[in-house]
Amino acid sequence: MTVETFRLPDVGEGVAEGELLRWLVEPGEEIEADQPLAEVETDKAVVDLPSPYAGRVTELHVAEGEMVPVGTGIVSVEVDDGETADDEASEGDAAAAATDDTGARRAFAAPSTRRLARELGVDVARVEGSGPGGRVTDADVRAAADDEAGEPTATGRPEPRSLDPDATVVLSAAGELETEGRTRRESARAVETASEAVERQRERDRTARDRTLAAPATRGLADELGVDLDTVPTDRERDGVPFVTAAMVREYAARVGEATDTAESADAAEGAATEGTAETTASAGVGEATDDETAAGSGTPEPGERIPYRGIRRSIGEQMERSKYTAPHATHTDEVDVTRLVETKAELEAHAEAEGVSLTYLPFVMRAVTRALREFPRVNASLDEAAEEIVCHDEYNLGIATATDAGLMVPVVEDVDGKGLLDLAAETATKVERARDRSIGREEMQGGTFTITNVGVIGGEYATPIVNYPEVAILALGRVAERPRVVDGEVVPRYTLPLSLSVDHRVVDGAVAARFTNRVMDLLRSPSRLLVD
Incomplete structure (x- = not known):
């Protein structure tokens, strides 16, 4: 020994x-x-x-x-x-x-991955890992098995497309900084509701799982509820190891009768943030729902408390300083009448629900932004200072600001111009939820060319968001609500959406910012044009 x-x-x-x-x-x-x-x-x-x-x-x-x-x-x-x-x-x-x-x-690999390698007859020591820090994943093992059998195979993990590996944070419209994270989550998850099925699953998990991954906040919740993480049903993995989210822990505790008053109060406090992105009334915000504590990123400190400024929070601060003092900011604000958009969304909700999708206003905004970016390439750009060039991108990858218990994160939805409305809604909701449960990965937080953030979910209207350097523009969405407006000489109630566009003034002039915003507004006024490619 x-x-x-x-x-x-x-x-x-x-x-x-x-x-x-x-x-x-x-x-x-x-x-x-x-x-x-x-x-x-x-x-x-x-x-x-x-x-x-x-x-x-x-x-x-x-x-x-x-x-x-x-x-x-x-x-x-x-x-x-x-x-x-x-x-x-x-x-x-x-x-x-x-x-x-x-x-x-x-090899650096999980026990389950080693077992899979033995089953497939693969020498795990000879497999090149694509996971974090070179960890060998299940996909790597399967790819190696296919290679040894002479079959073509895809790589275990797509290469991230990033404009700047260091650009992993962004300031939200509320003045908070968005940061990164990683992995994938299916858009829907089958849930067994019968108590007998729960007990069967728990017994299967006891015998099949000796290790479960979870975020610190999830482990803390499990401790509060007296839940053994290894018994929580999950269909999700990280590098071949079962992964459990806070939502899964709460749901499991409730279904097997182990939930406590603590769980109920946690659900009440976090319901808006964890339950989702659905907008059921026109007066709600445009994007995902949240509450004040979640928006703050790491809970509410006690009066007089001294909070260490380090780790992710320090990284956020340094990136905020870099963005603010590198790119001279200018902000253009306006308001658009979205009464027809409210009506269109209401008409499509039943169809979306039948497809298993919760429809919000955000996919409409994303399509409108992408159309406008095609016409104004300078807004979908970055500044290569070393080469002294403005790089106008031919990809439309939109970052979506998301409040999490670790701070504000920005998952990136890629190739927005090639996706339909419901596809955008489903993918955005999935990535937002994975950002919240901390299972989203670094490459899914990079490669953005333009960012959308939402102050409307906490009641805001206008803001001065800080640009996600090296991007050159960020759009803040206010709250969709009925407001008095003059139409044909009469004051009538109309649904309106406030917009705030911040730009890097070195690249985007005020006139360009105004014309870009006008184009977005034009498309949102007539949303039927957003339903056709």
Whole structure:
């Protein structure tokens, strides 16, 4: 038996330090290879640290809340010398595939992925991982199996299309900063409602799952409700490991009779944020619903509390400063009569519901924005300062501001110009929900060419949003509501939508901003044109 010290790795983001948020193991506990040891927050994201060793935890070297430089020993594990050769990863960098003393490569993969590799007859050590930090995923193993069989195969993960790898944050119209995150979620999930089915699923999960991934907030909710995460039914995975969201935990607790008053109050407080993007009344906001606490990003602090300025929040602040002091901002505001849009949306809601889609005003706005961007390429651009060139993009990738418990994030919906209204509604709702439950990935937060944010969901009308550098424009949507307007000499109630467009004045002149906004307004006044390609 020997004692190995696991050191904080560079988790693949090039960071120098991280804050140890929470230990997931304790001294004396027996652990398996790839079992999560701790949750660590860097200036990029919150990540689980998997153990490269199987054995017994002997000592925790750092305390929760402590800032830890990369390479610092954080935990010691007593391992059996004869059982660690196949599973352990390099001590110095557990986020990368490692090599042993003879140069043989050891794979960084979850136990379930290793089992799949054995079933398919694939040497996992020879598979190039496409997951975070080089982790081998199930898709990588299947692709390797196809290659060995001589069959063509797609790569396990699409390459992200990003205009600037460093541009991962954006300021919302309310003055808050949007940040990034990652992965995919299906647009609909089948839910068993009968108690017998729940118990069957729980028993299956007990026997099939020995590890479950979840965000820190989700783990905290599970603790409050007395729910074992390994028993919560899920059809979602991250790198081959089952992944559970807060919504799943609440639903499961309620269905099996384990919910408490805490769950009910949490549902009441978070209902708007977690239940969705549906707009059922014209007076609601244009995009996803939220509440004040969720919009704040990380809960409400106590009076007199001192909050550490580090990790994701510090990264947000630095990017906000970069955007504000690099790009001179100008904001153009206007208001559009969307009475016909309100009527059109109401007519289409039943059809959308039959297709399993919750229809909001946002897809209409996205299509209108894309049409206008085609006519005003300078607004769909970035400034290459090194080359002294304005780059007008031929892609229309729209970032959608989303409030989460970790801050404001901006999932990107790509190729908006090639998608129909209901497709946009479904994809946007899916990415917004994945951003909220922290299962969305970095590449899905990059590559945006224009951003839409929404102050209407918390009652706002006009704003001065900060541009997502190196983009050159961001559109803030106010609240759709009935307001008195003069029509044919008479004051009548009309549904209107306030708009605020901020631009990088180095690239976009005020006149161009006004004409672009006028074109968006023209399309929203006559929404039938948005229903045809």
